[in-house]
Amino acid sequence: MNELLLMCMIAGRRAAIPAIRVQSVIEIDEITPIPGAPSFIRGLTALRSQALTVIDCTVALGLEPGETPTQQRAAVVDIEGHLYALLVDAAYDVGEARSEPIEVPGGFGPGWQAAARGMVETDGGPTLLIEVEKLVTAPVAQVAA
Amino acid sequence: MDDLLADFVAETREMLEASGGEIVAWEADPSDKARLDTIFRFVHTVKGNCGFFDFPRLERLSHAAEDALAECRGGRREPDPVLVSAVLAIIDRISAMTDAIEAEEEFPEGGDDELIAALQPGDTPGAAIASKPAAKQVEAPAADNDDAAPKAARSNGVQRSIRLPTELLDEVMKGVSDMVLARNDLARRLREAGEQPTIDGPFDRLSTILADVRNAITRMRMQRLEHLFGSLPRLVRDLSTELGKQVMVDFEGGEVELDREMVEMVRDPLTHIIRNAIDHGLEGPGERIKGNKREIGLLKFAARQSGNQITLTITDDGRGINTERLAAKAVAAGIYSQAEIDSMSERRKHYLIFEPGLSTADEVSAVSGRGVGMDVVRANIERVGGSIDVASKPGEGTSFYLKLPLTLSIIAALTVGSGGQHYAIPRSYVEEIVFGSSDHVEFAQAGARRLVTFRGKRVPCLSLGEILGTEEPEGTAWESKTLVLVRLASDDIFALAVDRVYDHEDVVVKPIAPAIMETGLYAGTTLLDDGRPMMLLDLPSIAQKQQLVNEMRSATRVVEEEAVESRKTHSIMLFTGLDGRRRAVRLELVRRIDTIAREAIDIDGARVQAVIDGTIFPLVGHEHGELPEERCRLLRLSDGDSELVYVVREVLDAADMDGDIIPSATDPLVEGVTLIGERPVPVIDGHALFAAHSAPKREVQPMTCRLPAGSDWAHTILEPLIEAAGYRVAGDHEEQADVAIELAEQEESTPASAHHVIRLRHEPEAVTGTADSIYRYDRDALLAALKQARMGKTA
Numbered sequence: 001m002n003e004l005l006l007m008c009m010i011a012g013r014r015a016a017i018p019a020i021r022v023q024s025v026i027e028i029d030e031i032t033p034i035p036g037a038p039s040f041i042r043g044l045t046a047l048r049s050q051a052l053t054v055i056d057c058t059v060a061l062g063l064e065p066g067e068t069p070t071q072q073r074a075a076v077v078d079i080e081g082h083l084y085a086l087l088v089d090a091a092y093d094v095g096e097a098r099s100e101p102i103e104v105p106g107g108f109g110p111g112w113q114a115a116a117r118g119m120v121e122t123d124g125g126p127t128l129l130i131e132v133e134k135l136v137t138a139p140v141a142q143v144a145a
Numbered sequence: 146m147d148d149l150l151a152d153f154v155a156e157t158r159e160m161l162e163a164s165g166g167e168i169v170a171w172e173a174d175p176s177d178k179a180r181l182d183t184i185f186r187f188v189h190t191v192k193g194n195c196g197f198f199d200f201p202r203l204e205r206l207s208h209a210a211e212d213a214l215a216e217c218r219g220g221r222r223e224p225d226p227v228l229v230s231a232v233l234a235i236i237d238r239i240s241a242m243t244d245a246i247e248a249e250e251e252f253p254e255g256g257d258d259e260l261i262a263a264l265q266p267g268d269t270p271g272a273a274i275a276s277k278p279a280a281k282q283v284e285a286p287a288a289d290n291d292d293a294a295p296k297a298a299r300s301n302g303v304q305r306s307i308r309l310p311t312e313l314l315d316e317v318m319k320g321v322s323d324m325v326l327a328r329n330d331l332a333r334r335l336r337e338a339g340e341q342p343t344i345d346g347p348f349d350r351l352s353t354i355l356a357d358v359r360n361a362i363t364r365m366r367m368q369r370l371e372h373l374f375g376s377l378p379r380l381v382r383d384l385s386t387e388l389g390k391q392v393m394v395d396f397e398g399g400e401v402e403l404d405r406e407m408v409e410m411v412r413d414p415l416t417h418i419i420r421n422a423i424d425h426g427l428e429g430p431g432e433r434i435k436g437n438k439r440e441i442g443l444l445k446f447a448a449r450q451s452g453n454q455i456t457l458t459i460t461d462d463g464r465g466i467n468t469e470r471l472a473a474k475a476v477a478a479g480i481y482s483q484a485e486i487d488s489m490s491e492r493r494k495h496y497l498i499f500e501p502g503l504s505t506a507d508e509v510s511a512v513s514g515r516g517v518g519m520d521v522v523r524a525n526i527e528r529v530g531g532s533i534d535v536a537s538k539p540g541e542g543t544s545f546y547l548k549l550p551l552t553l554s555i556i557a558a559l560t561v562g563s564g565g566q567h568y569a570i571p572r573s574y575v576e577e578i579v580f581g582s583s584d585h586v587e588f589a590q591a592g593a594r595r596l597v598t599f600r601g602k603r604v605p606c607l608s609l610g611e612i613l614g615t616e617e618p619e620g621t622a623w624e625s626k627t628l629v630l631v632r633l634a635s636d637d638i639f640a641l642a643v644d645r646v647y648d649h650e651d652v653v654v655k656p657i658a659p660a661i662m663e664t665g666l667y668a669g670t671t672l673l674d675d676g677r678p679m680m681l682l683d684l685p686s687i688a689q690k691q692q693l694v695n696e697m698r699s700a701t702r703v704v705e706e707e708a709v710e711s712r713k714t715h716s717i718m719l720f721t722g723l724d725g726r727r728r729a730v731r732l733e734l735v736r737r738i739d740t741i742a743r744e745a746i747d748i749d750g751a752r753v754q755a756v757i758d759g760t761i762f763p764l765v766g767h768e769h770g771e772l773p774e775e776r777c778r779l780l781r782l783s784d785g786d787s788e789l790v791y792v793v794r795e796v797l798d799a800a801d802m803d804g805d806i807i808p809s810a811t812d813p814l815v816e817g818v819t820l821i822g823e824r825p826v827p828v829i830d831g832h833a834l835f836a837a838h839s840a841p842k843r844e845v846q847p848m849t850c851r852l853p854a855g856s857d858w859a860h861t862i863l864e865p866l867i868e869a870a871g872y873r874v875a876g877d878h879e880e881q882a883d884v885a886i887e888l889a890e891q892e893e894s895t896p897a898s899a900h901h902v903i904r905l906r907h908e909p910e911a912v913t914g915t916a917d918s919i920y921r922y923d924r925d926a927l928l929a930a931l932k933q934a935r936m937g938k939t940a
Binding site: 030032033034035036037038040041043044045046048050051053080081082084136137 | 564657660680
């Protein structure tokens with residue numbers, strides 16, 4: 001309990017990523033696109049000598065990409081040895097979860113349902129807890145497509 | 146030194162270091178039981194370890210100390226300062242002996258008995274009481290005086306090694322890579338800021354140091370191939386026993402180093418090739434004798450390093466690949482039609498061995514012949530960025546050539562541009578680069594497939610932009626593209642059209658996320674100098690996706706047919722010299738185009754040279770004008786033996802020479818003038834150029850020459866002359882030399898054989914018995930003799 005979460009905004013909704021998974025939050029200035037890659041992969045960006053795969057969380061959730069925010073904040077996570085930068089609308093602070101993740105009757109909507117572990121109460125109100133693994137594999141995006 | 150022995154020495158020394166403090170504490174308080182136990186354990190372990198090795202003296206010493214200490218531990222004897230000193234003396238001796246073992250030297254005889262006697266309780270009380278100094282004395286002459294000094298020197302000279310987890314190495318490597326990127330970034334900023342002598346100096350030094358560190362780190366990850374070779378004899382033995390064959394293995398080049406991970410990656414493919422060789426390649430003893438071969442089959446492994454690549458050759462002297470049977474199988478399996486097979490060259494048929502689902506073994510044995518085989522081997526080798534090739538002669542044997550990159554992560558790449566982005570292509574695939582606008586290149590369309598004809602070859606042509614989806618298929622301006630001719634390991638060729646070709650560079654390849662991998666377009670990612678990522682293209686996979694690997698078959702046939710008709714026209718390369726005038730040189734002479742920094746060109750009077758990749762080339766063309774300030778474009782010309790570079794302002798294009806060359810007598814360096822697009826262009830006279838400037842290229846395997854041993858004169862005066870004459874001075878260990886030079890005065894003739902012997906005498910005039918000799922300062926005669934020896938060999 002009292003899991004630490006990185007609070008952020010994805011597709012205009014409050015979302016949270018387990019803070020323990022997040023190595024850092026970076027500001028992305030340049031993305032090298034990868035032609036031929038699935039649309040939720042925005043490209044690569046470099047963090048020191050590492051190349052990060054930039055995931056557009058909105059697209060990965062199967063939602064229509066909104067306007068590109070001026071501040072390109074991304075949470076850096078390591079999934080099976082590969083580094084990803086999860087591009088979010090905005091990244092706030094790290095906060096505590098006030099409850100266990102719970103399901104809501106009727107679900108959260110197709111994309112969200114696949115990627116969320118549930119809803120948690122936080123100081124900022126109810127927030128969807130995202131499972132990062134789900135964002136970087138194709139299925140979520142395919143569900144949307 | 147043996148690994149086990151090294152471990153023994155390391156362990157003993159480790160314990161000595163660890164128990165050093167205990168020994169001192171024990172000396173202060175001999176009744177301290179805990180300390181006693183530690184020291185007892187030490188001598189006990191040493192004694193035990195000695196049992197594995199043949200060190201009777203060490204064993205005796207440690208045994209005696211152990212006995213005495215056991216008495217104390219059992220309470221049968223009170224430890225006293227006398228005993229302590231005696232035990233310490235023994236421990237010191239053990240330490241000294243260990244040093245001697247490590248340095249592989251003989252430890253001086255004697256002294257052991259006194260040390261052991263000093264352990265005995267009470268029977269020589271006087272001696273025992275005085276034994277503290279006595280023990281030291283006993284040790285002093287034996288160990289201290291004779292050994293202390295060499296020991297100190299030795300421990301400096303001996304290589305120490307430590308074990309480290311590979312993750313730590315990776316961590317350090319990553320750190321250094323980061324530093325290199327930071328350095329590159331800084332370098333760019335410094336360049337932008339202009340010249341700043343106070344900063345540039347230290348920055349250059351930093352760069353050099355960083356390069357060294359990076360080099361050292363890379364070496365840390367290297368492992369000698371010996372480690373891989375070491376496990377093979379056993380494998381071969383087991384397999385050959387199982388199959389009732391006799392096989393001898395031969396290794397060469399075990400000292401070649403390879404990235405640890407790469408060594409592991411080639412282990413399985415190698416095992417597979419060995420299985421195949423023993424099972425299919427090598428005949429049974431009976432068949433071998435019938436075939437006039439030695440009863441025992443030979444399996445030979447040879448490794449060579451060339452640049453950033455390792456070539457590993459596996460050769461057997463068996464029956465060779467049975468192409469007929471292979472072809473029949475391929476037809477039976479429906480992979481090829483008989484007509485396709487008939488049109489294949491013998492060499493192409495050998496490649497059938499890499500087709501999935503083919504096996505020449507009629508019977509499936511436990512060892513091989515299940516049809517999963519060489520195709521998997523090839524896939525595995527290609528996955529790590531290598532390639533595999535095969536050559537076979539019926540009745541004589543088969544060779545597999547594995548080309549492997551030195552490390553898994555660093556590959557030589559060609560960087561190309563498409564759609565405003567950089568991409569890397571493994572250089573090993575790149576056969577040739579041509580401009581789409583060149584006169585030699587003709588595009589054609591066959592259905593949906595774009596074809597390009599170049600030098601009589603018609604190959605499929607792909608546009609990188611189209612493959613990546615960044616470009617409309619219709620909108621491709623083929624003529625403005627640069628074509629990279631790609632030859633896959635399977636010998637399939639296609640042309641890849643890119644916007645432009647940037648550079649050759651060694652790139653550090655990192656794995657990419659699975660979702661990107663799934664596109665089948667990319668094999669990895671790498672970072673550019675400025676820190677931006679760049680994708681590495683996966684050419685075999687792209688070819689597969691475009692179904693080129695299948696289409697290739699027809700294309701290959703086209704190649705074979707069309708290659709027959711040869712072109713009569715001469716091709717030339719057009720360029721502008723430093724004076725801005727257009728000139729041309731015959732294309733056959735041009736080996737490649739280089740760009741080097743101005744500093745790499747050295748002009749000193751009539752001697753003008755350029756340094757490219759550590760090799761010095763004579764430079765011409767500079768007489769036409771001022772050299773550019775920063776970078777110079779060079780044409781590297783070769784006449785087959787020697788090379789020279791021609792500095793130009795700009796390389797224009799390759800073209801066909803339509804008309805004749807009108808000879809010109811005025812300029813000796815110009816062969817004549819020809820018309821290119823209605824304009825006269827002087828053509829450089831290759832013959833005159835090389836006649837004037839050629840420096841013989843150093844032969845890959847120069848002739849060897851043995852010099853008189855132990856003669857300073859030979860070493861300091863003769864050697865440079867010999868080397869300048871193109872010989873390599875033979876080392877002492879080499880038995881065979883092409884030429885031996887002897888001093889006439891030295892009576893004993895060199896026992897080692899040599900094809901030619903040249904005798905040198907001291908006196909200018911020949912005296913009796915030295916008539917066939919040459920005066921040692923008669924340079925002309927000596928060079929003539931060397932030349933004669935060379936002619937004798939080549940004749």
